[in-house]
Amino acid sequence: MRKLLLTTVLLLGIVSAQAQIDFGLRAGMNFTDMNLKDFGQSSFYNDLANGGRDFGYHAGIYTKLNLILIKFQPELLYTRINGSMEGTTAGGQKTTTDLGINRFDIPLLAIFGLGPVRFGLGPVYSYQFEAIGDVFEDDGINTSAWNGQLVAGLELGKIQLDLRYEFGLSSSVDYLSIANEAVDAVSRPDQIIVALGYELF
Numbered sequence: 001m002r003k004l005l006l007t008t009v010l011l012l013g014i015v016s017a018q019a020q021i022d023f024g025l026r027a028g029m030n031f032t033d034m035n036l037k038d039f040g041q042s043s044f045y046n047d048l049a050n051g052g053r054d055f056g057y058h059a060g061i062y063t064k065l066n067l068i069l070i071k072f073q074p075e076l077l078y079t080r081i082n083g084s085m086e087g088t089t090a091g092g093q094k095t096t097t098d099l100g101i102n103r104f105d106i107p108l109l110a111i112f113g114l115g116p117v118r119f120g121l122g123p124v125y126s127y128q129f130e131a132i133g134d135v136f137e138d139d140g141i142n143t144s145a146w147n148g149q150l151v152a153g154l155e156l157g158k159i160q161l162d163l164r165y166e167f168g169l170s171s172s173v174d175y176l177s178i179a180n181e182a183v184d185a186v187s188r189p190d191q192i193i194v195a196l197g198y199e200l201f
Contacts, residue, residue, distance in 0.1 A: 020066040027059040028195035034083030040184030051084025071111040099133030120151035160197030
């Protein structure tokens with residue numbers, strides 16, 4: 001037991017000595033598919049379907065803990081995701097409705113590097129605070145949602161350039177509000193993200 005404690009203390013000391021903490025800003029664009037599915041019955045629409053991808057954006061801060069073999073990069077981001085829903089009314093008219101969610105994202109990423117090339121992955125916690133669109137309302141979105149994120153990019157001095165893919169692990173939506181009627185739905189958005197980071201210090 002004493003040897004184990006000494007080894008643990010020694011390893012922690014090495015990690016602390018080798019660790020370097022950086023702080024920076026990041027922003028970018030996201031191309032989101034809301035992945036709406038499992039719709040409940042609607043008296044207004046005969047048919048409901050997920051729409052196409054739409055552009056959104058994000059901006060925020062990051063910290064990076066440089067360890068011996070990996071880098072740990074937590075981030076705090078304001079994110080706007082956008083998408084759409086398609087439907088056919090009882091009269092046969094096809095419609096498309098835009099919708100979106102404002103949220104704060106906290107990615108917790110493990111980053112592995114080989115020269116300037118970086119790869120990473122980790123969970124993303126999303127605090128969703130505002131629903132956007134005629135069929136979305138604040139009570140109909142889930143306040144908390146979990147996502148996963150994969151990262152591939154370049155780190156050139158103080159600049160990070162990432163291409164990321166994010167996929168939903170839990171539903172962002174509980175129900176839709178259509179013509180004052182609550183309609184069950186599931187939404188696990190996926191995003192293609194282009195992000196630029198700049199290290200301040």
